Structures are given as C-alpha cells and as structure tokens.
Amino acid sequence: MIxxxxxxxxxxxxxxxxxxxxxxxxxxxxxxxxxxxxLNAANLAFIAFARSxxxxxxxxxxxxxxxxAAAEAAVGLAIILLVYRQKKSIKTEDSSLMKG
Amino acid sequence: xxxxxxxxPLVPALSTLILAVFGEKLPKKYISFQACGAVxxxxxxxxxxxxxxxxxxxxxxxxxxxxxxxxxxxxFQANLSFQFDPLTAVMTLVVTAVGFxxxxxxxxxxxxxxxxxRFFTLMNLFTFSMLVLVMASNLVxxxxxxxGVGFCSYMLIGFWFEKHSAANAGKKAFIVNRIGDAGFLIxxxxxxxxxxxxxxxxxxxxxxxxxxxxxxVTLIAILLFVGATGKSAQIPLYVWLPDAMEGxxxxxxxxxxxxxxxxxxxxxxxMNIFYTTSExxxxxxxxIGAVTAVYAGTMALTQNDIKxxxxxxxxxxxxxxxxxxxxxxxxxxxxxxxxxxxFKSLLFLAAGxxxxxxxxxxxxxxxxxxxxxxxxxxxxxxxxAIAIAGVPFLSxxxxxxAILTSAxxxxxxxxxxxxxxxxxxxxxxxxRLIFLTFHGKERIEPEVKKHIHESPPVMTTPLAILAFFSxxxxxxxxxxxxxxxxxxxxxFLAPIMHKGHGHEAHLGMGTEWLLIVISVIVALTGxxxxxxxxxxxxxxxxxxxxxxxxxYKLLYNKYYVDEAYDYVxxxxxxxxxxFVYDKFDLNIIDGAVNGAASxxxxxxxxxxxxxxxxxxxxALVFLLGAIILLGLLIF
Amino acid sequence: MAVFLFVLLSLTCIGxxxxxxxxxxxxxxALYLILAFVCTGGLFGLMNAxxxxxxxxxxxxxxxxxxxxxxxxxIDIRKGLSPERxxxxxxxxxxxxxxxxxxxxVILNNALGPSKARAVESIGSPKTLGKILFTKYLYPFEIxxxxxxxxxxxxxxxxxxxxxx
Numbered sequence: 001m002i003x004x005x006x007x008x009x010x011x012x013x014x015x016x017x018x019x020x021x022x023x024x025x026x027x028x029x030x031x032x033x034x035x036x037x038x039l040n041a042a043n044l045a046f047i048a049f050a051r052s053x054x055x056x057x058x059x060x061x062x063x064x065x066x067x068x069a070a071a072e073a074a075v076g077l078a079i080i081l082l083v084y085r086q087k088k089s090i091k092t093e094d095s096s097l098m099k100g
Numbered sequence: 101x102x103x104x105x106x107x108x109p110l111v112p113a114l115s116t117l118i119l120a121v122f123g124e125k126l127p128k129k130y131i132s133f134q135a136c137g138a139v140x141x142x143x144x145x146x147x148x149x150x151x152x153x154x155x156x157x158x159x160x161x162x163x164x165x166x167x168x169x170x171x172x173x174x175x176f177q178a179n180l181s182f183q184f185d186p187l188t189a190v191m192t193l194v195v196t197a198v199g200f201x202x203x204x205x206x207x208x209x210x211x212x213x214x215x216x217x218r219f220f221t222l223m224n225l226f227t228f229s230m231l232v233l234v235m236a237s238n239l240v241x242x243x244x245x246x247x248g249v250g251f252c253s254y255m256l257i258g259f260w261f262e263k264h265s266a267a268n269a270g271k272k273a274f275i276v277n278r279i280g281d282a283g284f285l286i287x288x289x290x291x292x293x294x295x296x297x298x299x300x301x302x303x304x305x306x307x308x309x310x311x312x313x314x315x316x317v318t319l320i321a322i323l324l325f326v327g328a329t330g331k332s333a334q335i336p337l338y339v340w341l342p343d344a345m346e347g348x349x350x351x352x353x354x355x356x357x358x359x360x361x362x363x364x365x366x367x368x369x370x371m372n373i374f375y376t377t378s379e380x381x382x383x384x385x386x387x388i389g390a391v392t393a394v395y396a397g398t399m400a401l402t403q404n405d406i407k408x409x410x411x412x413x414x415x416x417x418x419x420x421x422x423x424x425x426x427x428x429x430x431x432x433x434x435x436x437x438x439x440x441x442x443f444k445s446l447l448f449l450a451a452g453x454x455x456x457x458x459x460x461x462x463x464x465x466x467x468x469x470x471x472x473x474x475x476x477x478x479x480x481x482x483x484x485a486i487a488i489a490g491v492p493f494l495s496x497x498x499x500x501x502a503i504l505t506s507a508x509x510x511x512x513x514x515x516x517x518x519x520x521x522x523x524x525x526x527x528x529x530x531x532r533l534i535f536l537t538f539h540g541k542e543r544i545e546p547e548v549k550k551h552i553h554e555s556p557p558v559m560t561t562p563l564a565i566l567a568f569f570s571x572x573x574x575x576x577x578x579x580x581x582x583x584x585x586x587x588x589x590x591x592f593l594a595p596i597m598h599k600g601h602g603h604e605a606h607l608g609m610g611t612e613w614l615l616i617v618i619s620v621i622v623a624l625t626g627x628x629x630x631x632x633x634x635x636x637x638x639x640x641x642x643x644x645x646x647x648x649x650x651x652y653k654l655l656y657n658k659y660y661v662d663e664a665y666d667y668v669x670x671x672x673x674x675x676x677x678x679f680v681y682d683k684f685d686l687n688i689i690d691g692a693v694n695g696a697a698s699x700x701x702x703x704x705x706x707x708x709x710x711x712x713x714x715x716x717x718x719a720l721v722f723l724l725g726a727i728i729l730l731g732l733l734i735f
Numbered sequence: 736m737a738v739f740l741f742v743l744l745s746l747t748c749i750g751x752x753x754x755x756x757x758x759x760x761x762x763x764x765a766l767y768l769i770l771a772f773v774c775t776g777g778l779f780g781l782m783n784a785x786x787x788x789x790x791x792x793x794x795x796x797x798x799x800x801x802x803x804x805x806x807x808x809x810i811d812i813r814k815g816l817s818p819e820r821x822x823x824x825x826x827x828x829x830x831x832x833x834x835x836x837x838x839x840x841v842i843l844n845n846a847l848g849p850s851k852a853r854a855v856e857s858i859g860s861p862k863t864l865g866k867i868l869f870t871k872y873l874y875p876f877e878i879x880x881x882x883x884x885x886x887x888x889x890x891x892x893x894x895x896x897x898x899x900x
Binding site for chain 1: 737738741745748749752753755756761764765768771772775778779781782783784786787790791794795798799802803806807809810812824825827828829831832835836839840843844859863864867868872875879882883885886887889890891893894
C-alpha cells in the first residue's frame with residue numbers, strides 16, 4: 001500500500017510546477033496548458049482523499065471537474081483564436097488593453 | 101373634574117392637526133367653526149374644572165394627571181403630566197375665554213386674507229402651546245409650551261411674510277426670546293442638578309425643606325427671570341414687542357397682550373417660592389418691573405402709530421404685574437394679569453376695528469373725529485382706555501391699586517413712586533390716543549374717508565363682551581378697605597403662595613384710603629393733562645416739542661436702544677459669523693470634504709499602477725495573496 | 736510492485752510537464768502534455784479509481800489535447816516568439832513556487848486523518864460509480880450536460896467569422 005501522503009506530495013509538486021510555468025511562459029497556448037496541469041494536480045489530490053476516506057465523493061467530483069475542464073478548454077481555445085485573429089500574435093504581453 | 105381637565109390643551113391640539121393637514125381644502129365657514137369651537141370647548145372644560153376645583157378642599161391642590169413618562173434617563177424623569185390648581189384655573193380661563201373671543205373677531209378681520217386656514221391653524225397651535233405652558237406640572241413640559249408659544253409668535257408675527265418688515269420682526273422676536281430662553285434653560289438645569297427633578301411639587305418641597313443654599317436660590321430665580329424678561333418683554337429684552345405689531349391685530353391682541361407675554365408673570369408666580377425665599381431676587385423683579393413700567397410709558401408718549409402706543413402700554417402694564425410679584429403680592433400681580441387681558445385685548449381689537457374702518461391706516465396723525473363714524477367701536481375703546489387708566493369702579497383700578505398698595509405696604513417706596521408715575525403716564529398716553537383718534541378735527545385722507553364703515557357684528561360683538569368684562573372683572577378682588585376678607589381672588593390663590601420669612605405687612609385703614617385717593621387723583625390728572633394738550637389747546641404739544649427737541653427725539657426714537665443693540669450685539673455677531681464662515685467653513689470644512697475626494701482620487705492613481713493590463717502580473721499578485729492566506733492557515 | 740509503478744509514473748509525469756514548460760515549440764509542449772495526462776491516468780488507476788483513469792485518458796488526453804493541437808495548427812507560428820519586454824518575472828515566480836510548495840506540503844501533511852487500513856478494491860469500479868452518479872448526483876450530472884452544450888454553442892458562436900456583407 002502506498003501511503004496516500006505520497007500522492008498528495010506529488011499533487012502539490014505538479015500544482016506548483018504548473019503555477020510557475022504559467023507565470024514564466026509568454027505565449028497564451030502554453031499558459032493555458034499549464035492551467036490544465038493545475039487542474040490535473042487538483043484531480044490527483046481529490047482521488048487521493050477519496051481513497052483515504054473510502055468515499056466515492058472525491059471521484060465523482062473529479063468526474064465533474066474533467067467534464068467542466070473540457071468545456072472550459074473549448075471556450076478558452078475559441079477565445080485564443082479570436083485574440084490571434086485580432087492581434088496576429090499569441091504573446092500574452094500584447095493583450096494589455098485593461099491597463100490603468 | 102379630575103377626569104377631564106387634562107383635555108383642555110388637547111382639544112385645540114386636535115383642531116390644529118386637522119387644520120394643518122386638511123386646512124387648504126376646507127371651506128372657510130367650517131374652518132372658522134372648528135377653530136373657534138375648539139377653543140370654546142376648551143373654555144367650557146376649563147369652567148367645569150374650575151367649578152370642580154371650588155368643591156374640593158385646598159389641601160388637595162394641585163390635582164395632577166400623569167399622562168405618560170416622557171423622558172426617563174437615569175435618575176431624571178420628566179412626565180407629560182398636567183395639573184390643575186387655582187393659578188392654573190385662572191390662566192386657563194383667561195386664555196380660553198379671551199382666546200375664544202379673539203378667534204371670533206378674527207373671522208371678520210381675516211375674512212379677506214388668502215391664508216385663512218394657516219392663520220387659524222397657527223392660532224389654535226398657539227392656544228394649545230399656551231395651555232400646555234400653564235397646565236404643565238413640571239418645568240420641562242412648561243418649557244415645551246414656552247418654546248411653542250415663542251414659535252407660534254414668530255410664525256404669526258411674520259404671518260404676512262412677503263413683507264420684509266414683518267419677516268424681520270418675526271425673526272427679531274424669536275431671537276430675542278431665545279436669549280431669554282437660554283437663561284431659563286440654565287436656571288432649569290441648576291434646578292435639575294440641585295433638586296433632582298423638575299416637578300413643581302418636588303421643587304417646592306426641596307426649597308421649603310431648605311436643601312438649597314440661599315445663593316443658589318437667588319441665582320436660579322434670576323436666571324428664570326431672565327427668561328421671563330424675554331418672554332414678557334421687560335428690560336432688557338423688550339425690543340421685539342413694538343416690532344411685533346407687524347403681525348395681524350388679532351395676533352397682537354391674543355399673543356402680545358393677553359397670553360404669551362404674560363407667561364413670564366405666570367412663571368414667576370408659579371415659582372413664587374424662589375422669589376419669596378430670596379429677597380434679593382424679589383427686589384430685582386420688582387425694580388425691573390417698575391423701571392420698565394415708567395420707561396415704556398415714556399416711550400408711548402410720542403408714538404404716532406396706534407398699535408405701537410398699545411405695545412408700549414403692554415410692556416408697561418406687564419411691568420406692573422412684575423412689581424406685584426416682586427414685592428410678594430403674587431395674587432395682585434396675577435389679578436392685574438387677568439384684568440389686563442380683558443382691557444388690553446379689547447384695546448387692540450378696537451384698534452384693529454379702527455384700522456379696518458380706515459382701510460389699514462394706523463397713523464394717528466391721519467385720524468381724528470372718528471367718534472361719529474364708529475358708533476360701536478368708540479364706546480368700547482373708551483371703556484378700555486378708562487379701565488387701563490385706573491379710573492375707579494372699573495377693573496383696572498382694582499388691580500392696579502392692589503399692586504401699588506402692596507408695594508407701599510412692603511416698604512418699597514421707590515417702587516411705589518415709580519408705579520404712580522407710570523399711572524400718570526398711562527392715563528396720559530391712553531387718552532392722548534383717544535382724543536387724537538376719535539375727537540377733534542378730522543385729519544383723514546379723502547380716499548380713506550370715502551370707504552369709512554363700522555366693522556361687522558362678528559367683530560364688534562367680541563368688543564362688547566370684552567368691554568363688559570373690563571368693567572366687572574375687578575369685583576372679585578375688592579380691596580381690603582371695603583371689608584376684611586372681601587378679596588375673593590386673593591383668598592382663592594392663597595393656598596399656592598408660599599409665605600416667606602418676610603413680614604406680613606398690614607397697613608392701617610387710613611393709609612389704605614389715602615393710597616386709593618392718591619391713585620385716583622393721579623389717574624384723573626393724567627386724563628386732564630391729555631384733555632388740555634389735545635383738545636383744548638392743541639398747540640401746546642407742538643410748543644413743547646420745539647422747546648425740548650432733544651428729549652422728544654430721544655423718546656420718539658425709543659432711546660436709541662435698538663440702534664445700540666444693533667451696534668453692540670448684532671453687528672459683531674454678524675461680523676464674527678462671516679469671519680468664521682470664511683476661515684473655518686470654507687477652508688476647513690469644505691477643505692476636508694474636497695480633500696477627502698481628492699485624496700481618494702490620489703490613492704486611486706497610485707493603485708492604478710498595479711493595473712498593468714498583463715495577465716501575468718495579475719496572476720502574480722493573485723498567487724501572492726493565496727500564499728499569504730495559506731501561510732495564515734499554517735501559522 | 737505498486738511502489739515501483741508509482742515511482743515510474745510520477746517521475747515520468749513530472750518530467751514530461753517540465754519538458755512541456757521548457758520547450759519552445761508549442762506542438763512539442765502539447766505532446767509532452769499528452770504524455771503527462773496518460774501518466775496521470777495511470778496514477779488514478781493505482782489509486783483504486785479505474786473508471787476515472789479511463790475517463791481521464793479518453794477525455795483529457797484524447798479530446799482536449801486534440802483540440803489544443805488543432806488550435807496550435809491553426810495558429811501559424813513559424814518563428815519563435817519575440818522576447819518579452821519584461822524579463823523580471825522569472826525569479827519572483829521561482830520564489831513563489833518554492834514558498835507554495837513548502838506550504839502545500841505542510842498543509843497536506845496534516846490534512847489526512849487516521850488512515851484507513853485498506854481501501855476496498857471495488858470502490859472505483861464503474862458499477863459503484865454509476866450507481867451513485869445516477870441517484871445521488873443526478874442533478875449535477877444533468878446540469879453538467881447542459882453546461883457542455885452551452886460551451887459548445889458558445890465556442891461555435893465565438894469563432895464564427897463575420898459574414899461579409
């Protein structure tokens with residue numbers, strides 16, 4: 001039996017890597033992918049807890065998270081496409097209309 | 101009686117409410133009916149309560165009805181409670197009876213006025229306030245009535261507010277009143293601190309029991325009297341009363357002759373224990389009353405405006421009432437209040453009738469010979485003048501004589517002498533008024549003469565009734581010379597007066613008769629001199645004016661007191677206010693408000709540095725926040 | 736055996752994510768991510784959640800990443816991106832990452848209650864999941880389907896080219 005703690009630590013590591021990656025990268029697509037990574041890490045944590053408390057709730061939550069992440073990815077990518085159409089670039093820095 | 105006397109103030113209050121809300125929409129006839137009816141009902145209840153009072157023994161005075169607890173803060177409690185005792189009975193009867201007659205008169209006088217309902221609303225409100233004042237059983241509630249009448253006075257003086265002079269007169273009245281009220285309030289606070297309650301019964305017990313030091317009693321008495329000088333127009337706060345003649349004549353009659361200005365006298369009489377215990381305070385009251393009586397009388401000598409003469413006469417007569425109270429003869433003072441209410445309001449209403457006849461003219465130099473045009477107004481006016489002059493057998497004689505005799509009996513000879521002087525002046529200026537207005541050559545403007553008409557019955561009937569009472573009202577207080585214990589009024593009021601450690605002065609019969617004879621001679625002298633000056637030899641006044649121009653100017657311009665007050669008090673206050681406005685209001689307060697606004701803008705600018713528009717920066721800050729929160733969770 | 740699998744999967748996962756981040760080419764990043772998702776699926780399987788594991792691989796690795804790759808293809812990036820004007824963000828982010836991980840580990844260490852002895856094997860089976868999904872969690876299930884439709888329609892509307900008049 002693998003102690004649940006290991007999974008939790010793994011989830012934490014993945015989450016942090018995803019966060020740092022989001023902050024570092026300069027193009028929209030990769031940043032979005034890092035967001036997906038963060039979601040995944042959360043999923044890992046949920047499953048780990050579901051396992052440790054022997055309840056199914058955690059797994060159901062993950063089910064829904066995956067579904068919603070799919071929907072979110074669809075819409076998010078559509079937006080990225082639109083941004084590309086407008087700015088002809090996917091550099092995050094170029095979309096700074098909310099300045100001030 | 102016990103059950104309904106507390107309704108006396110509430111009936112006019114109800115009428116006021118109805119008129120205030122619906123007045124504009126109601127027909128004039130109904131307004132008149134309701135307003136006068138309310139006061140009449142109050143009168144009936146007062147009469148009933150008075151009769152009930154006669155039936156119970158004096159040990160049960162006062163009858164108190166506590167309606168509810170109004171203020172309850174710590175140890176201090178002030179209730180909405182009314183009381184009924186002889187003094188209150190006299191006051192309520194005077195206020196409601198005279199008030200009713202004046203309300204009826206106003207139906208005719210204000211018939212053409214476009215703010216008819218507002219007038220009656222305010223008159224009823226005034227009646228309510230005055231009744232609260234005289235029926236209150238504690239100082240706080242009395243103060244409520246006190247302020248209420250001051251407010252109504254302001255509203256009614258400035259009734260025709262489009263006229264600048266009227267609006268200013270209203271303001272002046274209110275402000276001067278307020279100054280007096282400050283004194284009253286401070287006195288009340290002293291009482292509260294030292295006695296613990298403002299109920300009259302508690303105050304009387306505390307002082308009778310000796311728990312207040314003599315100095316404190318004197319101080320409080322003087323402070324309360326300051327309030328009385330404001331309300332009752334004595335020196336130094338009398339300046340508003342002549343200006344108050346800008347208001348409609350019924351207002352002058354009701355408020356500035358019969359009721360509000362007598363509130364100060366009522367208060368002194370109610371608080372008589374103070375003025376008996378502290379002889380110094382009593383003396384101050386008497387002296388100020390005496391000086392005011394003469395002072396105002398001198399100013400009345402030269403006025404040409406018929407209402408101004410009456411205004412100064414009122415100030416003078418109230419001075420007499422204070423003489424009475426100051427020397428310890430509170431019953432005499434109240435007696436004069438009661439008779440004065442009748443003949444002064446009669447005089448004012450009759451003057452109003454004259455003005456009505458002459459389409460609003462009030463300068464006596466443009467009158468004369470009106471005797472034949474005003475067959476109802478003239479006799480009533482004459483009766484009023486005779487009464488006030490102190491001619492025997494009319495009411496004014498009995499009351500004035502009572503006061504002067506008491507002053508002499510208490511050894512206050514200076515006060516007595518001043519009172520006599522005032523009597524001469526009173527007789528003189530009143531008959532000057534009569535002769536100038538009704539006798540002699542006609543000096544009326546032709547335009548005005550065309551429209552001369554006697555007033556309608558709704559105005560002359562109250563005049564007749566008041567004249568009747570001016571004659572007979574004095575007989576309930578006959579002087580001692582005609583027999584011991586014949587002064588019913590004195591006996592009636594005796595239970596509420598506290599005998600101080602002063603001397604019970606009694607004069608011999610001979611002295612009493614002598615004093616009466618002197619008063620009569622004085623009065624007749626005044627009338628005779630007026631007769632000479634204005635009927636026989638009209639050139640004499642003019643000659644006198646020529647010989648003493650300075651004196652005449654001084655009197656005519658009211659001793660320049662108004663100008664002096666303006667210079668010493670009003671202008672510095674205005675200048676001071678402007679200064680404060682400039683430096684403090686504009687700079688500090690506006691600065692603070694504007695500063696807050698611009699500060700917010702400034703901080704907004706600073707914060708906008710953080711809004712770079714880059715998602716990454718936002719995410720950075722976001723995560724920083726999350727880290728901090730998590731950190732808080734851990735530690 | 737399980738431990739060995741765990742170590743293998745986790746290391747691969749971490750490695751591929753690192754690779755995704757460090758790669759300059761978006762297509763490569765996408766492929767790395769697919770690998771990461773597959774490993775995660777395996778990890779789910781290790782944790783007694785077989786159904787979820789399969790769902791993860793089908794949807795995440797199969798559908799979402801394909802979407803990503805479509806979009807990457809549509810966005811024509813031949814040359815690399817120009818360097819950023821602000822370069823200062825690297826070190827703070829690393830710092831934040833460090834702090835974050837320490838915090839998370841501390842929290843998660845204390846988050847577990849007394850550990851159960853053995854998890855029932857069949858806990859994650861489709862049968863149990865299905866039972867609970869269609870009874871207790873019926874509402875979320877249905878609403879999520881509406882959500883998906885909404886996202887679908889939204890994405891379509893967003894990307895539609897304006898008709899030339």
